[in-house]
Amino acid sequence: SQQGEEDPQALSIQEGENATMNCSYKTSINNLQWYRQNSGRGLVHLILIRSNEREKHSGRLRVTLDTSKKSSSLLITASRAADTASYFCATVRFSGSARQLTFGSGTQLTVLP
Amino acid sequence: DTEVTQTPKHLVMGMTNKKSLKCEQHMGHRAMYWYKQKAKKPPELMFVYSYEKLSINESVPSRFSPECPNSSLLNLHLHALQPEDSALYLCASSQADLRRDPTGKNIQYFGAGTRLSVL
Numbered sequence A: 001s002q003q004g005e006e007d008p009q010a011l012s013i014q015e016g017e018n019a020t021m022n023c024s025y026k027t028s029i030n031n032l033q034w035y036r037q038n039s040g041r042g043l044v045h046l047i048l049i050r051s052n053e054r055e056k057h058s059g060r061l062r063v064t065l066d067t068s069k070k071s072s073s074l075l076i077t078a079s080r081a082a083d084t085a086s087y088f089c090a091t092v093r094f095s096g097s098a099r100q101l102t103f104g105s106g107t108q109l110t111v112l113p
Numbered sequence B: 001d002t003e004v005t006q007t008p009k010h011l012v013m014g015m016t017n018k019k020s021l022k023c024e025q026h027m028g029h030r031a032m033y034w035y036k037q038k039a040k041k042p043p044e045l046m047f048v049y050s051y052e053k054l055s056i057n058e059s060v061p062s063r064f065s066p067e068c069p070n071s072s073l074l075n076l077h078l079h080a081l082q083p084e085d086s087a088l089y090l091c092a093s094s095q096a097d098l099r100r101d102p103t104g105k106n107i108q109y110f111g112a113g114t115r116l117s118v119l
Helices: none
Strands: A005-007 A010-014 A019-024 A031-037 A043-050 A055-058 A061-066 A071-076 A085-095 A098-103 A107-112 B004-007 B010-013 B018-025 B031-037 B044-050 B053-057 B064-070 B073-079 B087-094 B114-118
Touching: A005 A085, A010 A019, A019 A107, A031 A061, A031 A071, A043 A055, A043 A061, A043 A071, A071 A085, A098 B044, B004 B087, B010 B018, B018 B031, B018 B087, B031 B073, B044 B064, B044 B073, B053 B064, B073 B087
Parallel strands: A010 A107, B010 B114
Antiparallel strands: A005 A019, A019 A071, A031 A043, A031 A085, A055 A061, A061 A071, A085 A098, A085 A107, B004 B018, B018 B073, B031 B044, B031 B087, B044 B053, B064 B073, B087 B114
């Protein structure tokens, strides 16, 4: 089952603009991750933020986490056409020695050249 | 090598066929996963193998039968599928050993998927 919702469902911006995507989740978490998926392909891990962190940066990516509101946001700065993809947040749940990812509903980002 | 290889890339099968999807990784990961993804939806977990043992089955119909013959390989056997089973099937792997992943990050590495069409 889906852990949470992402908004917007779809986002279209011009190259060079910033893109912000939001994710909400329902249960307590150990960490929250963001993944990217190019059309019809596998997912690629982008960035992880732990539950005791509030902000994390990686290149043009900035992730924030507000555990009191059970929400996270992903900011992509200075977007490029190559950033066009679907972006999913995912939360980790422990089940014995296995750990599960539960994905949000995703945001389809289109960056226009 | 951070690659997860899935074969075939595309598969068309009839409802009476038996086929298998294959997944391989050589990263020493001891957790492997099958996901099903419908168009414009997030991946949905089907099965988790941890140390070659099935640890999670998310109430998947028995027409899907997973198999983990060794620590590098994961198969998904398909039999008597329905048209609604048409989807992208993704395999992923991650560290399962807490000694190698003590913080429980569970970063998963995904294959490119098998696009399955059931006629």
